[in-house]
């Protein structure tokens with residue numbers, strides 16, 4: 001049994017309650033509720049335009065939801081209502097970090113600088129927000145040393161030590177994706193939101209990504225919320241999958257449960273409601289055939 005399944009009875013880290021997001025007449029998210037648990041990898045999947053990125057934008061403060069509550073409860077019991085916080089506090093206080101569908105690194109800065117900039121907040125606090133503090137205090141020097149150690153740690157974890165002094169924009173695509181994750185992890189998040197981290201990766205890079213995400217879950221206990229179209233990644237590493245279609249939740253369960261759900265299959269195949277029963281019957285027939293083959 002995975003560590004995450006053992007903690008399934010614990011309180012959820014992230015609780016999304018009746019979330020609705022409208023853009024004028026368009027309902028991008030419709031009364032969505034789901035949970036993400038500490039130490040779990042939760043995948044948010046669905047066809048194009050289903051509302052996945054909009055959910056991320058509501059959780060991370062880029063959008064203020066039209067209705068609903070998003071509660072983040074840290075392991076120490078402190079609780080944050082994310083829909084009421086400005087985005088910088090969601091990152092800095094509530095400890096939620098994210099990456100984007102389109103890579104958003106500081107392309108002209110080196111790889112190391114990208115990781116140090118991410119730790120700007122603790123450094124400024126250590127300086128007492130003064131120039132003298134930056135120049136001389138012991139606290140600032142200590143904090144600065146810790147920032148460099150943390151950057152070194154994530155450079156190693158993501159296989160980027162050799163490229164530390166290169167401009168981020170010069171890295172191959174897969175390495176830039178890893179750097180984005182390293183940069184997010186340098187902010188010590190309790191919840192890491194990844195928007196299509198496997199997009200554009202080759203199969204070897206995709207496997208490396210799986211290893212990295214598993215290690216983040218295991219070694220740091222960071223909960224991961226993942227939008228992903230690559231089903232091999234979703235099925236391989238997720239503990240829990242939430243499926244959206246046209247802004248509405250159509251399935252919520254283990255990867256095995258959602259994989260065989262006729263509504264999910266129908267949504268991905270793009271069939272009409274009345275055809276769902278047909279798909280359901282086909283899924284049952286295939287399942288019976290597989291079972292018969294296993295028995296034979």
Ligand SMILES: Nc1ncnc2c1ncn2[C@@H]1O[C@H](COP(=O)(O)OP(=O)(O)OP(=O)(O)O)[C@@H](O)[C@H]1O
Pocket residue numbers: 023026028046047048049050051052053054055
């Ligand atoms: N700022 C916005 N203004 C108006 N409509 C928006 C805005 N953001 C998203 N939408 C609409 O909301 C719907 C959901 O979009 P969203 O990007 O969340 O889907 P998605 O599931 O992430 O899609 P994809 O897999 O293609 O990235 C779409 O119809 C989109 O056009």
